[in-house]
Amino acid sequence: DIQMTQSPSSLSASVGDRVTITCQASQDTSNFLNWYQQKPGKAPKLLIYDSSNLETGVPSRFSGSGSGTNFILAISSLQPEDIATYYCQQYDHVLRFGGGTKVEIK
Amino acid sequence: EVQLEQSGAEVKKPGESLKIACKGSGYSFPYYWIGWVRQMPGEGLEWIGIIYPDDSDTRYSPSFQGQVTLSADKSTSTTYLQWSSLKASDTAMYFCARGRELAAISAFDFWGQGTKVTVSS
Numbered sequence: 001d002i003q004m005t006q007s008p009s010s011l012s013a014s015v016g017d018r019v020t021i022t023c024q025a026s027q028d029t030s031n032f033l034n035w036y037q038q039k040p041g042k043a044p045k046l047l048i049y050d051s052s053n054l055e056t057g058v059p060s061r062f063s064g065s066g067s068g069t070n071f072i073l074a075i076s077s078l079q080p081e082d083i084a085t086y087y088c089q090q091y092d093h094v095l096r097f098g099g100g101t102k103v104e105i106k
Numbered sequence: 107e108v109q110l111e112q113s114g115a116e117v118k119k120p121g122e123s124l125k126i127a128c129k130g131s132g133y134s135f136p137y138y139w140i141g142w143v144r145q146m147p148g149e150g151l152e153w154i155g156i157i158y159p160d161d162s163d164t165r166y167s168p169s170f171q172g173q174v175t176l177s178a179d180k181s182t183s184t185t186y187l188q189w190s191s192l193k194a195s196d197t198a199m200y201f202c203a204r205g206r207e208l209a210a211i212s213a214f215d216f217w218g219q220g221t222k223v224t225v226s227s
Binding site: 032 | 151152153165201203211215
């Protein structure tokens with residue numbers, strides 16, 4: 001099975017900072033890599049699908065890139081409402097989430 | 107408007123059985139995969155499995171194979187997650203989610219509100 005490793009597991013940044021989260025797959029996943037945001041007590045929300053496609057309604061400060069085994073979620077200018085945990089997710093034979101990255105405001 | 111409505115919170119004892127529901131509306135229910143996700147208290151997201159309601163094609167994560175059963179009822183646009191014998195370690199929030207693409211497994215774009223399951227003696 002493919003394993004997904006996210007880093008960092010947590011980060012603290014200032015409002016307006018550029019933030020990047022990485023997701024590394026143990027095997028080639030092509031571009032089948034999605035990113036979700038989860039706020040406390042809420043269901044996850046799809047942000048990016050197929051590595052780099054912005055889901056409808058998601059602010060343009062979010063972007064995704066990568067292919068194969070290395071992927072990045074970027075927030076160009078961190079906002080207070082972006083405080084959440086972010087998860088990558090891939091599919092080969094079974095779906096798999098990364099361990100999550102908790103984003104906090106400094 | 108696409109919606110997934112999950113059944114209410116449950117409190118059960120170890121060894122009891124349970125079936126929780128996820129009802130879809132606002133789209134062609136049979137033709138979109140539905141996934142189920144577990145989130146234990148304070149932990150991350152784990153895929154349980156996915157089901158295609160039209161033919162009940164089901165795929166389980168290895169960790170959950172044999173531990174739970176997914177099913178679907180096209181006539182009521184509902185999918186189910188069930189346990190035959192609950193354990194305390196099944197205490198968690200359970201989410202259902204809809205596949206984004208018609209008949210394809212990809213990202214999951216609409217999510218239920220979650221069902222909290224508590225198993226305690």
